[in-house]
Amino acid sequence: MKRLPVLVVPVLLLLVSLSFFLLRPTTPPVLSSRHAFEPDRRLRVYVADLPRALNYGLLDRYWSLRAADSRIQASSDPDHPPPHDHPPYPVNPLIKQYSAEYWLLASLRAAATATAAVRVVADWREADVVFVPFFATLSAEMELGWGTKGAFRKKDGNEDYRRQREVVDRVTSHPAWRRSGGRDHIFVLTDPVAMWHVRAEIAPAILLVVDFGGWYKLDSKPASRNSSRMIQHTQVSLLKDVIVPYTHLLPTLLLSENKDRPTLLYFKGAKHRHRGGLVREKLWDLIGNEPDVIMEEGFPNATGREQSIKGMRTSEFCLHPAGDTPTSCRLFDAIASLCIPVIVSDEVELPFEGIIDYTEFSIFVSVSNAMRPKWLTSYLRDISKQQKDEFRRNLARVQPIFEYDTSYSISRGSTSIDGAVTHIWKKIHQKLPMIQEAIIREKRKPDGASIPLRCHCT
Secondary structure, eight states, X not given: OOOOOTTHHHHHHHHHHHHHHHHSOSSOOSSOGGGSOOTTSOEEEEEOOOOGGGTHHHHHHHHHOOSOOTTSOGGGOTTSSOOTTOOSSOOOHHHHTTTHHHHHHHHHHSOTTOSTTEEEOSOGGGOXXXXXXXXXXXXXXXXXXXXXXXOTTSSTTOHXXXXXXXXXXXXXXXXXXXXXXXXXXXXXXXXXXXXGGGHHHHTTSEEEESOSTTTOOBOSSOSSTTOTTOBOOOOOOTTTOEEOOOOOOSOOOOGGGOOOOOEEEEEEEOSXXXXXXXXXXXXXXXXXXXXXXXXXXXXXXXXXXXXXXXXXXXXXXXXXXXXXXXXXXXXXXXXXXXXXXXXXXXXXXXXXXXXXXXXXTOEEEOHHHHTSTTHHHHHHHTSOHHHHHHHHHHHHHHGGGGOSOHHHHHHTTOOOOOOHHHHHHHHHHHHHHXXXXXXXXXXXXXXXOXXXXXXXXX
């Protein structure tokens, strides 16, 4: 066999390399660098361009209002008339409990690099997610408190609807929305009525909600007469959406400040609620007259707030039954007060599950057991002091996780800034693989194909 000349081998290798280069596909791979999930890097966030009037401008407008919130007594609205040195977000309890929108935007504006969990990018093409900086809760609550009575669910004369429409029109016309169908966009909808009129249009996005209660609707006229309680499709899902904590309304109690707790079980709130909240009314009648149980009707105004502080700090357990929605701010007030939460709600969804274990500091009771006479209080009395002390130590450990305002924690001697905002960004980061998969699957859907809507709510 003849050997090839020495010069022929390099030439052949060059031709093979050149042919590989010329025949290589010119289009990028299906998974671009944007879609490659790298859990160890920071989440890349692009902030959608919205006018200031739709976020901080709403705060300016709120503080210019001279009247009190029409839903509560003027003496119970701590924000009006406005003080000279007012806080940046309202302390009106109806509004403050939903302030996640303010803290999340502030974390992105703090610096170009934001936090250890997030990196803000100037080009939407480089982003993992697009944050929509609309104060949807403040917009809705201002319409409810200062708008024309009865106009909230209407469109005419509804300033909140006008703002919702402007946000959706601006965001959906941007190429970033068209690229993903909105699946990588983030809306903060902590108030159950936030973005009320346009929910169907933003449903594919990543929704930051306190629970899914405001999205479920019972079908009053089901297609099948055999199913009188059919739940309509809503497109909220634990696969893509993030449960975030309410902002607690009561001050944080340090473990070193904890004192005797002579009351077994405490609850303060409205007795009569709707939907799943009917359990609350039944529980009230069932245990409200027991000697070591306090069930108080009230609202967190100035007087009610002081009563709640005292009640939660002097009770071993704090009752957390469902209200109009499965959760409420009361759970996070209990955590701040080191009062062991007793959660009675079969449909509850909680913030940061998978990162923290609620069974280490909370008691979960099924509705069926709670409805048994004497069962709940007997169960709680059987919990040993050692167990309760362990619960309370664990409550103290997780308190910083539910703090939005980390400056408060630092002022109390805690150096942790890994609070609620950072954990929200972490949960969004965890959702990326499923969201990116959905975007890619949508791209390969041929024209005319019909894919049924599915709801993955648990």
